[in-house]
Amino acid sequence: MSVIPGVVAINTFREAVRDRVLYNLIFFALMMIGAAILVGQISIGIERMVIINLGLSAISIFGIIMAIFIGVGLVYKEMEKRTLYSLLSKPIRRWEFLVGKFAGLLLTLVVNTALMTLGLGAALYCVSRKFERADATILVAVYFILLELALVTALALFFSCFTSPMLSTLYTLGIYVAGVFAPGIQGISQFTSNWVLAVVTRFIYYLLPNFHNFGVIAEAAHGDAVPLALVWHNTVYAALYVLLILVASAAVFSGRNLK
Amino acid sequence: MANPAIEIERLTKDYPVGFWRKKMRRSLDHLSLQVEEGESFGFLGPNGAGKTTTMKLLMGLIFPTSGTARVRGRSINDVRMHREIGYMPEQPYFYDYLTARELLAYFARFFGFNAAERNERVARFLSLVGLAAAADVQLRKFSKGMLQRVGIAQAILHDPQVVFLDEPMSGLDPVGRREVRDIILDLKKQGRTIFFSTHILSDAEMLCDRVAVLLEGKLRGVGSPGEIVSMEVQGMEILFEVGKERTLPANIAARAKNIGNRYRIEVAEQELYAVLEQLRGCEGRILSVAPLRPSLEDYFFNLVGRQKSQVPAAEVGVR
Numbered sequence: 266m267s268v269i270p271g272v273v274a275i276n277t278f279r280e281a282v283r284d285r286v287l288y289n290l291i292f293f294a295l296m297m298i299g300a301a302i303l304v305g306q307i308s309i310g311i312e313r314m315v316i317i318n319l320g321l322s323a324i325s326i327f328g329i330i331m332a333i334f335i336g337v338g339l340v341y342k343e344m345e346k347r348t349l350y351s352l353l354s355k356p357i358r359r360w361e362f363l364v365g366k367f368a369g370l371l372l373t374l375v376v377n378t379a380l381m382t383l384g385l386g387a388a389l390y391c392v393s394r395k396f397e398r399a400d401a402t403i404l405v406a407v408y409f410i411l412l413e414l415a416l417v418t419a420l421a422l423f424f425s426c427f428t429s430p431m432l433s434t435l436y437t438l439g440i441y442v443a444g445v446f447a448p449g450i451q452g453i454s455q456f457t458s459n460w461v462l463a464v465v466t467r468f469i470y471y472l473l474p475n476f477h478n479f480g481v482i483a484e485a486a487h488g489d490a491v492p493l494a495l496v497w498h499n500t501v502y503a504a505l506y507v508l509l510i511l512v513a514s515a516a517v518f519s520g521r522n523l524k
Numbered sequence: 525m526a527n528p529a530i531e532i533e534r535l536t537k538d539y540p541v542g543f544w545r546k547k548m549r550r551s552l553d554h555l556s557l558q559v560e561e562g563e564s565f566g567f568l569g570p571n572g573a574g575k576t577t578t579m580k581l582l583m584g585l586i587f588p589t590s591g592t593a594r595v596r597g598r599s600i601n602d603v604r605m606h607r608e609i610g611y612m613p614e615q616p617y618f619y620d621y622l623t624a625r626e627l628l629a630y631f632a633r634f635f636g637f638n639a640a641e642r643n644e645r646v647a648r649f650l651s652l653v654g655l656a657a658a659a660d661v662q663l664r665k666f667s668k669g670m671l672q673r674v675g676i677a678q679a680i681l682h683d684p685q686v687v688f689l690d691e692p693m694s695g696l697d698p699v700g701r702r703e704v705r706d707i708i709l710d711l712k713k714q715g716r717t718i719f720f721s722t723h724i725l726s727d728a729e730m731l732c733d734r735v736a737v738l739l740e741g742k743l744r745g746v747g748s749p750g751e752i753v754s755m756e757v758q759g760m761e762i763l764f765e766v767g768k769e770r771t772l773p774a775n776i777a778a779r780a781k782n783i784g785n786r787y788r789i790e791v792a793e794q795e796l797y798a799v800l801e802q803l804r805g806c807e808g809r810i811l812s813v814a815p816l817r818p819s820l821e822d823y824f825f826n827l828v829g830r831q832k833s834q835v836p837a838a839e840v841g842v843r
Contacts, residue, residue: 272633276619279621350580350617351613354688522585522587
């Protein structure tokens with residue numbers, strides 16, 4: 266198996282670290298400390314729920330922002346700055362470069378998310394001085410956030426192969442928001458009497474990545490268990506979708522003339 | 525018989541232009557040439573001639589509209605070809621968050637060198653291009669000349685058999701140019717094939733076994749610098765000094781050009797001795813006498829001038 270994507274991935278991770286991307290952790294830490302102090306004063310009995318809700322939402326939002334804003338520049342920036350010229354003259358295939366860039370950003374997001382999860386755990390412990398068995402759902406929620414981030418990264422990378430960062434951001438963000446509201450789109454297709462609209466919305470529903478299924482923050486906050494079937498479903502769904510987007514990205518990028 | 529190092533057959537590249545991108549502009553027009561193993565080959569032409577397009581096509585950075593090319597018998601689409609070549613792009617850009625050492629180590633990983641080999645090579649090549657002292661400085665702090673040196677180091681790091689250098693001298697001071705020239709000569713001595721584009725014709729004359737001249741995407745001539753330009757002596761150049769109290773003979777004064785306290789005159793070969801006699805008569809001090817031959821530069825500018833005046837350029841020694 267080729268080690269080249271791994272070499273590119275490590276360099277992409279190093280780039281993110283040196284560009285001080287992980288500094289967002291400071292904001293997250295400050296936010297969690299502030300929340301832990303405030304929650305104790307304004308909410309009685311629901312401190313844990315508020316902290317979990319806030320913490321997981323922040324992990325998701327910070328991750329999505331990073332995935333989009335770094336992802337849209339992954340390939341475009343290399344083409345624009347011509348750093349690809351020297352790289353592609355080495356024995357490396359274009360798809361290997363793409364997979365490496367994807368894996369590198371994903372590694373950055375995993376490290377970032379893991380550190381934020383530790384921060385959330387610390388804040389939770391400060392508030393309630395204990396961990397409960399139901400808190401394991403928080404880890405499932407974090408895992409789903411990572412699956413979501415993998416999908417968003419793949420989408421951003423795909424657009425980065427052929428359009429500018431600004432348009433890529435719009436497209437990726439648009440698809441993400443639409444994907445979060447996927448059940449609403451499905452609802453339109455079920456309840457409309459206009460058959461054209463029904464066909465179009467059904468098509469869009471199946472085409473868009475369904476981000477709604479990854480949202481279990483409320484369950485985690487209430488300590489409700491997440492069905493194992495959903496974990497499997499989301500894992501396979503995200504893996505297949507990411508694979509599909511990476512194949513499409515490789516197809517686009519492999520035929521692309523560099524400036 | 526051994527394969528040529530580089531074989532280019534009717535390589536053509538069209539770019540879509542305009543808002544609808546329906547019009548095509550031809551950047552390279554049926555370029556065919558061969559470069560033999562161990563040859564030092566110069567690729568000459570003004571801006572927009574198609575030199576960088578050719579390099580980018582050979583590197584697989586862009587794709588040809590038609591035509592094919594092979595390097596050491598392998599198609600340019602074959603990724604294994606890249607193991608045998610090194611490439612320095614024009615005005616090289618690198619990851620500026622890395623140090624020179626980290627960048628070279630990163631590139632070395634693509635060739636499967638182990639850690640010890642990587643460290644040894646990186647140190648050796650940084651030293652070769654005169655960057656040993658700056659090895660651990662981030663590239664964002666490097667000058668253009670230093671980046672150019674990093675570009676050369678990364679191109680030859682894995683001992684490639686064929687080295688492509690796109691304008692390797694640009695951005696370098698005279699000392700840097702000399703060092704790069706020495707590196708190229710050293711590579712040549714080691715039997716490597718060097719294919720480089722340049723604007724600096726004196727470098728091409730000094731370094732190249734053969735040159736190709738490209739103009740508006742078309743090959744205008746291929747051959748040794750001596751074949752491309754006639755080596756026939758076209759006159760003699762005399763450089764001399766005369767005392768302030770002395771007056772130059774009228775026929776010489778009319779033709780000589782004053783450069784500071786010296787004079788330069790171009791004369792026909794048959795009148796050389798008569799003019800020298802006259803200069804001796806007025807106690808002139810002869811500094812140098814040199815034959816006048818057309819340079820590659822003259823050929824080049826002549827060709828560009830003809831192209832601009834719409835006169836079809838003669839194909840010289842195209843093969």
